[in-house]
Amino acid sequence: MRELTRRERAKIRRMVTGQCANYDSQEQICLTLDGPCYMLHKCWTGGACRYFCEALLPTDPELALAVTGEDTSMRQKICPVCGKAYLPVTSQAYCSEVCRSYARRKSERERKRRERLKKR
Helix, strand or coil, X not given: CCECCHHXXXXXXXXXXXXXXXXXXXXXXXXXXXXXXXXXXXXXXXXXXXXHHHHHHHHCHHHHHHHHCCCCCCCCEECCCCCCEECCCCCCCCCCHHHHHHHHHHHHHHHHHHHHHHXX
């Protein structure tokens, strides 16, 4: 366990106040705990909010490595269609259903084009 740097603590604070679905900015409390969010005052690596770790940390691999000690960038994949980074749920090759259907249509076009060239 090590102490978080000032920049890491500021990133965590920005993520919680700006992106966390469980944080109520008017009351300044965590809705699931019905009290203050302990991620706002986190000073050491180690235990963290489960929602924060699963929903928010994967969006920032550098911070995830600092907080959990586990490198999530190795689990991320790059979508071959749109180029976005995403965390695959299974062995999925594309980030979304839209990219998957686009790639399928493109491969079908190429296959049909090759078939037409063979017939000539």
